[in-house]
Structure formats: C-alpha cells, structure tokens
Amino acid sequence: MSDNRTEVSTLGEFGLIDHLTKNIEIQNASTIIGVGDDAAVIDHFGKQTVVTNDLLLEGVHFDLMYTPLKHLGYKTIVVNVSDICAMNATPTHVILGLGFSNRFSLEALEEFYEGVYAACEKYGVDLIGGDTTSSQKGFIISCTAIGEVAPDKYVKRSGARKGDLLCVTGDLGGAFLGLTLLEREKKIFMESPGVQPDLEGEKYIVGRILKPEARKDIIEFFANNDITPTSMIDVSDGLSSEILHICKNSQVGCVLYEEKIPIAEESRMAAFKFNLDPTACALSGGEDYELLFTMKQDDYDKITLSEQISVIGYITDPDAGAHIITKGGGKHPITAQGWNALKGE
Amino acid sequence: MSDNRTEVSTLGEFGLIDHLTKNIEIQNASTIIGVGDDAAVIDHFGKQTVVTNDLLLEGVHFDLMYTPLKHLGYKTIVVNVSDICAMNATPTHVILGLGFSNRFSLEALEEFYEGVYAACEKYGVDLIGGDTTSSQKGFIISCTAIGEVAPDKYVKRSGARKGDLLCVTGDLGGAFLGLTLLEREKKIFMESPGVQPDLEGEKYIVGRILKPEARKDIIEFFANNDITPTSMIDVSDGLSSEILHICKNSQVGCVLYEEKIPIAEESRMAAFKFNLDPTACALSGGEDYELLFTMKQDDYDKITLSEQISVIGYITDPDAGAHIITKGGGKHPITAQGWNALKGE
Incomplete structure (x- = not known):
C-alpha cells in the first residue's frame, strides 16, 4: 500500500465510483451499458444468462490482517467466476457493491480495484456496475457475476446417474x-x-x-x-x-x-x-x-x-x-x- | 413478530436457504434454474438483460428500531426493481444475499422473506438465488435485480436534448x-x-x-x-x-x-x-x-x-x-x- 492517504470523502460517492471505474476497458461485445446508469444492459441473444451472487464480510470470510486488498479484490471476482464455471457457463460480467468504513483510504480502495481489474482481465469479464456505500464497521463485499451458456448446455448439481x-x-x-x-x-x-x-x-x-x-x-x-x-x-x-x-x-x-x-x-x-x-x-x-x-x-x-x-x-x-x-x-x-x-x- | 424464537443454527446454512425458499412459485417462463445451484439460469432470448445491485446496511440505510423486517424485505425488492424500471425495462428476477448476526431468529428471517415474497408477487419477479451468511454485527442485505427490455429500447441518463x-x-x-x-x-x-x-x-x-x-x-x-x-x-x-x-x-x-x-x-x-x-x-x-x-x-x-x-x-x-x-x-x-x-x- 502506498504511504499516501486520501480520504474518500474528498471525492463524494459519485466521484469515487467515477474514479475507481474510469479505466474500465470493455472486453465483451455483449456489454451494452456498463457502470454509470441505474442498471447495466447486456445482450446475450441466442444464449442463456447465468447469474450468481456472493456476500463476503470482513471477520467472517477474510481477515485483512494477512489478506492484501489487491488479493482480496482478485479473489472476490474468482469466487464468483467459479460459480459461473460450475454451471458449465462462460463468465462475462460482474457487478460489485462495496461497503467500507472511513478507516479505508482512497488508496486502499484503489488497491482492491487493482485486484478486481486483474481478475477481470484474466477471466475476460467486464465490470458493469460498481456501487459503494459507507459502513459503520468493516469491509463488506457484494459481488454478482453473470455468464452465458448455449441453450440448455448448463450443468446442474442434479444430473449424476448410477455408473457415472x-x-x-x-x-x-x-x-x-x-x-x-x-x-x-x-x-x-x-x-x-x-x-x-x-x-x-x-x-x-x-x-x-x-x-x-x-x-x-x-x-x-x-x-x-x-x-x-x-x-x-x-x-x-x-x-x-x-x-x-x-x-x-x-x-x-x-x-x-x-x-x-x-x-x-x-x-x-x-x-x-x-x-x-x-x-x-x-x-x-x-x-x-x-x-x-x-x-x-x-x-x-x-x-x-x-x-x-x-x-x-x-x-x-x-x-x-x-x-x-x-x-x-x-x-x-x-x-x-x-x-x-x-x-x- | 411471533413470540417463538428458533435459532438459525438449528437448521444449518443449507437448511436455512431451503427453508426460506421452499415456497417460491416461479412466475416467469424465462426462469430456467432458480435457487439451489451454483448459479441461476435465465433465458431472455430476443431481449436484452438489465442488471442492477444494491447493498443495504443496518445503521446506514435502515434502522430496525422503527423498520419492521417485513417492510424491509419488501423495500429491498422495490429499491432494486425501481432501478430496473428506470432503464425502461421490465423486472423479472432478483437474487438476495443476507448477512445477519445471531441476534436474528429464524422467525425474524421468515418475516423479512414474507416481505420479499410479497414484493416479488406484486412486481412479477422471481427470486432465483438466496445466499445467507453470518455476520459479526448487524443486518446486511445485498440484492441484485434483473430485467428485460426489447433490443435497444432501454433508456439511459444521457439522452436528454434541448427542448425536451x-x-x-x-x-x-x-x-x-x-x-x-x-x-x-x-x-x-x-x-x-x-x-x-x-x-x-x-x-x-x-x-x-x-x-x-x-x-x-x-x-x-x-x-x-x-x-x-x-x-x-x-x-x-x-x-x-x-x-x-x-x-x-x-x-x-x-x-x-x-x-x-x-x-x-x-x-x-x-x-x-x-x-x-x-x-x-x-x-x-x-x-x-x-x-x-x-x-x-x-x-x-x-x-x-x-x-x-x-x-x-x-x-x-x-x-x-x-x-x-x-x-x-x-x-x-x-x-x-x-x-x-x-x-x-
């Protein structure tokens, strides 16, 4: 982490989202609208859409004492991408919701997003929504991942048969x-x-x-x-x-x-x-x-x-x-x- | 709220999700797989998919001292459905992630879900994912809403023109x-x-x-x-x-x-x-x-x-x-x- 510390409050909520998401490069043609509106729009014509969500809480799912924020950002994306893969689908989009108290500086959030972007690049997914909110205590991460699969090619937990x-x-x-x-x-x-x-x-x-x-x-x-x-x-x-x-x-x-x-x-x-x-x-x-x-x-x-x-x-x-x-x-x-x-x- | 108090721990995480989601009635033909797998699958063939996410935190976004849990469940869905409507899209699906400490009983969670189901019925949306996790403190709600819109009929914030x-x-x-x-x-x-x-x-x-x-x-x-x-x-x-x-x-x-x-x-x-x-x-x-x-x-x-x-x-x-x-x-x-x-x- 850098030695600089910029208080998040200097940017305001909307300024913060703009700042953290300004360098997004869209990788999927199906991304029609990404960050910055009431909702994102995706186009999976001819494919089925697969969606999953995970809530990760400081002190329950991760310990910031030994988890670098960049790694945490990376892992957040990976955990959700993994759920999409488990349906035999290809991950395409993620939406992030972050809650954090004022002990987190802008530099800390940038570090988290660095990991997020690294994972997005690695897995070819687009970040299409980035909500942030203040929390009274701790770091709260909500991640939604979206993927696509050819019609009826998804794989459920329920299809195992004797002899498989x-x-x-x-x-x-x-x-x-x-x-x-x-x-x-x-x-x-x-x-x-x-x-x-x-x-x-x-x-x-x-x-x-x-x-x-x-x-x-x-x-x-x-x-x-x-x-x-x-x-x-x-x-x-x-x-x-x-x-x-x-x-x-x-x-x-x-x-x-x-x-x-x-x-x-x-x-x-x-x-x-x-x-x-x-x-x-x-x-x-x-x-x-x-x-x-x-x-x-x-x-x-x-x-x-x-x-x-x-x-x-x-x-x-x-x-x-x-x-x-x-x-x-x-x-x-x-x-x-x-x-x-x-x-x- | 009922006088009974059942500790959530008696059900276990998976039992809890089963319990809270067992009465879901699917309203949309596009819902292919709902709660209970790694991810949900939806089919919006010929339409574009609209997605939004909101993180609601106790003490920041709501005060349980005067907010009945049933109302909170209802409002959670409404807030997200509203974002979908703001894109000129029709809401179709929601995914919920809940974090709560052990001060919340099973009956309290049931009350919250009652409100969720009431709103789902009112707006014709299907709950297709329901993740729960324990939190150290407070009630944490992550909601993702999904909707559909005819190709390129979505409405952004950026289309206003002089004279409108x-x-x-x-x-x-x-x-x-x-x-x-x-x-x-x-x-x-x-x-x-x-x-x-x-x-x-x-x-x-x-x-x-x-x-x-x-x-x-x-x-x-x-x-x-x-x-x-x-x-x-x-x-x-x-x-x-x-x-x-x-x-x-x-x-x-x-x-x-x-x-x-x-x-x-x-x-x-x-x-x-x-x-x-x-x-x-x-x-x-x-x-x-x-x-x-x-x-x-x-x-x-x-x-x-x-x-x-x-x-x-x-x-x-x-x-x-x-x-x-x-x-x-x-x-x-x-x-x-x-x-x-x-x-x-």
Missing part, C-alpha cells in the same frame, strides 16, 4: 493448509509483534488461499473436447460437502477412493508439519475452487487428455449411500464436516 | 418527511421509553418511507402509449441530485419550476408541522422512488393521459446551467444537497 465417474480438477486441501499457516503466523505475531512471518517454502499453499483461480480453463476444455458433465459443483466448502450436495440433488450414492484424491506435494508437506491428515484437509477444508463433476463412463477417454482432471470415484444407487474407501481398505460414510469443523481441531 | 420536457411521476418529499417523523419519535422514545409513538394521521408519509413502491406501472404506461423517454433516472437521492445527474450525463442544462413540483397534501401538512420547506424536502430528501424523465415535446399529448405524471420544467443548452424558478419568480442554480445535508438541519 466422479471427477475433480487440480488438487485439494491446499487452501485450508494455507489458511492454517496464516492463522498460526497471526497468532505468533499477536503474541510477539516483533517476529516476522516465516512463509518461506509455503508459497504454494499461501497462494491457494490468498489468490485462488477459477477453472475457466476446464470449461473451455469441455467445450473443445465435446464433453458435457452430467453434474457439476465448485469446491468451496470442502470435497465431502460438495459430494453430498451432488448425491442429494441427484438422488444417488457414490464411492470415493481416498488414494485417488489429488493432493499437491506442497500440501502434504504442510499437513505433516501441522500434524494434520492431508485427506481430512481435502475432504473438509474448503476454498480450493476446483470443479467436482460427474460424467458418463463413455467420456473417460476424452478426459485422459487433461492432466488437470482426476477420477476419484463413481456414482451408485441412492440406497448404497455415499462412502469413502480408505487407503487401508476401510469403508466409511462421507460426512459433511466442512471447514468450520476442521478449524476447531 | 422534464417530467416526474407521483409526488416527492413524502419519504423524507416520513423518516423525519420516525426519527423524531425514536428520539422521544429513547428519552422517555414509556411514550408510544404518535403516527396518527401520518400514514401517508410513514408509508412512503417504510413501504415505497416502484413505478412499474409507468413503464407499462409508456409501452401501452408508445412513449419512449429520452432519458430517465429514479428518484432515490432527491430531485436536485437526479436532475443534475441527467444534466451531467446528457450534457444539457434545464429550467425547473418550483410550483410544478408535485407534493402531496399530507407531505405539505407534515412539513408545516416540522417547520420544513416542502420544496426543500422534495429537492433534497430522497427515497421517493419516483421516476424522473425527459421526453420530446411531441409526446406531450400522450402523457396527459396519466394523472401520475407532472411536467416540471424543460431542458436547455448546457451553457444555461441547471436552474430552479421559485414561486416568487427568483432564479437559483440547482445544487445537490441530498438527503444527508437535509438530515443535518
């Missing part, structure tokens, strides 16, 4: 381990403020929590290889929770193989240091923003083209329930402990 | 006077908790602030009578501020006649009681959610069909600036004092 393969992209558990590390360093800092954080060698897991990416590349891979998943969801609350969502919504059961769950070597190392089970981190940690999906067995050959996709199990009858087969050969029901449960350990 | 008539719907200043009354009663109550509020005879102005309506009827009137305004904005920050937005965005000036500004008799009476100038309330008070628009003089005959529309002035060259001609014949520049300035009086 259960797949996931990238690797899991890293974001939770990154958060664990940052929380530990924060605690040390609070107790001995002179001590500087030791994040050496932990770049991967810290990056997973502070600067995640959405799997738009996978949506493009699906399109290029003529793959339509039967169901899909993004991994924001942990693998267990997402698998149970698909099972519930599709009214199916599943078998998951522990040994097939993709976990990065950096995450295994970190888990070892923290005395955590890497599999538990993948199952119950969240915020990896990978895609969990099911597909017909016939499409198996097509996905072997991507190193980013792991087959981790298969779909069964609902009566069979949702189970994990551990490395030792044990069979246990999958339970949705989620992030919060793990945090409490 | 300046018009406004309904009447102005009532919401500000209602708020003034409620703030006064709150102050009395804080000083002498035994005293019950005296709102008798003030139903109109209290209704204007607590349960405003969006002018969807005017958009329908425009369509039925083949009127396309040249520019439009909704009156959320006060007439002065909105007129200046249109002048700035359209690069024009204007003349506004004080005597033409529509003010309800109930508002005049209340202003008299509070020693306030009714015109100042209309100019600088906000939240009336009426529509301010400009149109070609040729369309004048068409708007005389509606008693809900007042011609209050006309558009001039930009060099002439924006002025108000007072009842006494004086000519003064229009300044955007807005709501906050008036509040401080």
Whole structure:
C-alpha cells in the first residue's frame, strides 16, 4: 500500500465510483451499458444468462490482517467466476457493491480495484456496475457475476446417474493448509509483534488461499473436447460437502477412493508439519475452487487428455449411500464436516 | 413478530436457504434454474438483460428500531426493481444475499422473506438465488435485480436534448418527511421509553418511507402509449441530485419550476408541522422512488393521459446551467444537497 492517504470523502460517492471505474476497458461485445446508469444492459441473444451472487464480510470470510486488498479484490471476482464455471457457463460480467468504513483510504480502495481489474482481465469479464456505500464497521463485499451458456448446455448439481465417474480438477486441501499457516503466523505475531512471518517454502499453499483461480480453463476444455458433465459443483466448502450436495440433488450414492484424491506435494508437506491428515484437509477444508463433476463412463477417454482432471470415484444407487474407501481398505460414510469443523481441531 | 424464537443454527446454512425458499412459485417462463445451484439460469432470448445491485446496511440505510423486517424485505425488492424500471425495462428476477448476526431468529428471517415474497408477487419477479451468511454485527442485505427490455429500447441518463420536457411521476418529499417523523419519535422514545409513538394521521408519509413502491406501472404506461423517454433516472437521492445527474450525463442544462413540483397534501401538512420547506424536502430528501424523465415535446399529448405524471420544467443548452424558478419568480442554480445535508438541519 502506498504511504499516501486520501480520504474518500474528498471525492463524494459519485466521484469515487467515477474514479475507481474510469479505466474500465470493455472486453465483451455483449456489454451494452456498463457502470454509470441505474442498471447495466447486456445482450446475450441466442444464449442463456447465468447469474450468481456472493456476500463476503470482513471477520467472517477474510481477515485483512494477512489478506492484501489487491488479493482480496482478485479473489472476490474468482469466487464468483467459479460459480459461473460450475454451471458449465462462460463468465462475462460482474457487478460489485462495496461497503467500507472511513478507516479505508482512497488508496486502499484503489488497491482492491487493482485486484478486481486483474481478475477481470484474466477471466475476460467486464465490470458493469460498481456501487459503494459507507459502513459503520468493516469491509463488506457484494459481488454478482453473470455468464452465458448455449441453450440448455448448463450443468446442474442434479444430473449424476448410477455408473457415472466422479471427477475433480487440480488438487485439494491446499487452501485450508494455507489458511492454517496464516492463522498460526497471526497468532505468533499477536503474541510477539516483533517476529516476522516465516512463509518461506509455503508459497504454494499461501497462494491457494490468498489468490485462488477459477477453472475457466476446464470449461473451455469441455467445450473443445465435446464433453458435457452430467453434474457439476465448485469446491468451496470442502470435497465431502460438495459430494453430498451432488448425491442429494441427484438422488444417488457414490464411492470415493481416498488414494485417488489429488493432493499437491506442497500440501502434504504442510499437513505433516501441522500434524494434520492431508485427506481430512481435502475432504473438509474448503476454498480450493476446483470443479467436482460427474460424467458418463463413455467420456473417460476424452478426459485422459487433461492432466488437470482426476477420477476419484463413481456414482451408485441412492440406497448404497455415499462412502469413502480408505487407503487401508476401510469403508466409511462421507460426512459433511466442512471447514468450520476442521478449524476447531 | 411471533413470540417463538428458533435459532438459525438449528437448521444449518443449507437448511436455512431451503427453508426460506421452499415456497417460491416461479412466475416467469424465462426462469430456467432458480435457487439451489451454483448459479441461476435465465433465458431472455430476443431481449436484452438489465442488471442492477444494491447493498443495504443496518445503521446506514435502515434502522430496525422503527423498520419492521417485513417492510424491509419488501423495500429491498422495490429499491432494486425501481432501478430496473428506470432503464425502461421490465423486472423479472432478483437474487438476495443476507448477512445477519445471531441476534436474528429464524422467525425474524421468515418475516423479512414474507416481505420479499410479497414484493416479488406484486412486481412479477422471481427470486432465483438466496445466499445467507453470518455476520459479526448487524443486518446486511445485498440484492441484485434483473430485467428485460426489447433490443435497444432501454433508456439511459444521457439522452436528454434541448427542448425536451422534464417530467416526474407521483409526488416527492413524502419519504423524507416520513423518516423525519420516525426519527423524531425514536428520539422521544429513547428519552422517555414509556411514550408510544404518535403516527396518527401520518400514514401517508410513514408509508412512503417504510413501504415505497416502484413505478412499474409507468413503464407499462409508456409501452401501452408508445412513449419512449429520452432519458430517465429514479428518484432515490432527491430531485436536485437526479436532475443534475441527467444534466451531467446528457450534457444539457434545464429550467425547473418550483410550483410544478408535485407534493402531496399530507407531505405539505407534515412539513408545516416540522417547520420544513416542502420544496426543500422534495429537492433534497430522497427515497421517493419516483421516476424522473425527459421526453420530446411531441409526446406531450400522450402523457396527459396519466394523472401520475407532472411536467416540471424543460431542458436547455448546457451553457444555461441547471436552474430552479421559485414561486416568487427568483432564479437559483440547482445544487445537490441530498438527503444527508437535509438530515443535518
């Protein structure tokens, strides 16, 4: 952050929005009206429109003590883009609503928007609305993302069928381990403020929590290889929770193989240091923003083209329930402990 | 509010959303997927999509001491629907994000949603996403509204031209006077908790602030009578501020006649009681959610069909600036004092 501090009040609300949005470059032909009117107008003729919204609150979803505002801006866009991708749609537009108290300077907001613009550029989306408001306390972020999909090509959580393969992209558990590390360093800092954080060698897991990416590349891979998943969801609350969502919504059961769950070597190392089970981190940690999906067995050959996709199990009858087969050969029901449960350990 | 109190935590996050959204009845054929997936899908084939978002914060935008949650839910939808109408578009969908601390019970949230559903029914919009999250403090509402408009029939703030008539719907200043009354009663109550509020005879102005309506009827009137305004904005920050937005965005000036500004008799009476100038309330008070628009003089005959529309002035060259001609014949520049300035009086 720069040393300069400009009070937001010197610009006024409308001046602030003008200032923060003046450098927007429109990337989508479908953007007819962007920031600066009562509403934005988009044109998705011949396509269906996909919309999602997320509310992110300081102290609940992020801690500004170890989250740089630029990263937070980037992540805000990524989290919403990820939801659009999870519908097998292409993200096209975002609208931001920000609430902040007067402890935030203009320079701080500019930093946040820098991250927003970086993510918009990376994912090819246009910021078409930017509302700001004062808050009594804390930083409040509301983000709406919009995408497009060819008619009826969207993928819901409810389409998984018996015999389908259960797949996931990238690797899991890293974001939770990154958060664990940052929380530990924060605690040390609070107790001995002179001590500087030791994040050496932990770049991967810290990056997973502070600067995640959405799997738009996978949506493009699906399109290029003529793959339509039967169901899909993004991994924001942990693998267990997402698998149970698909099972519930599709009214199916599943078998998951522990040994097939993709976990990065950096995450295994970190888990070892923290005395955590890497599999538990993948199952119950969240915020990896990978895609969990099911597909017909016939499409198996097509996905072997991507190193980013792991087959981790298969779909069964609902009566069979949702189970994990551990490395030792044990069979246990999958339970949705989620992030919060793990945090409490 | 009911005497029962159910802790939200007994349902869990997903259970809560299920509970609050289980009775949704879809009203629009364009709603393909609503609540319950990563994102919603809508189909506006052959139309353009209009999107807006508002963030409403307890203590900044509303005071729960005198705002019933049901009214707040209703108003949340109205405020966003109003922005869609201000684009000359038809509202079709809304997405809600709610943050609340554990002081809110399930019954309180149900009450809020009752108001949301009442407004959705009234305006024919579908709730297609409902995210909830815990907050450390206060009630936080993020609402995204979506609408549709025939290709290129949207109306921006920037289309006003010299000679156009300046018009406004309904009447102005009532919401500000209602708020003034409620703030006064709150102050009395804080000083002498035994005293019950005296709102008798003030139903109109209290209704204007607590349960405003969006002018969807005017958009329908425009369509039925083949009127396309040249520019439009909704009156959320006060007439002065909105007129200046249109002048700035359209690069024009204007003349506004004080005597033409529509003010309800109930508002005049209340202003008299509070020693306030009714015109100042209309100019600088906000939240009336009426529509301010400009149109070609040729369309004048068409708007005389509606008693809900007042011609209050006309558009001039930009060099002439924006002025108000007072009842006494004086000519003064229009300044955007807005709501906050008036509040401080």
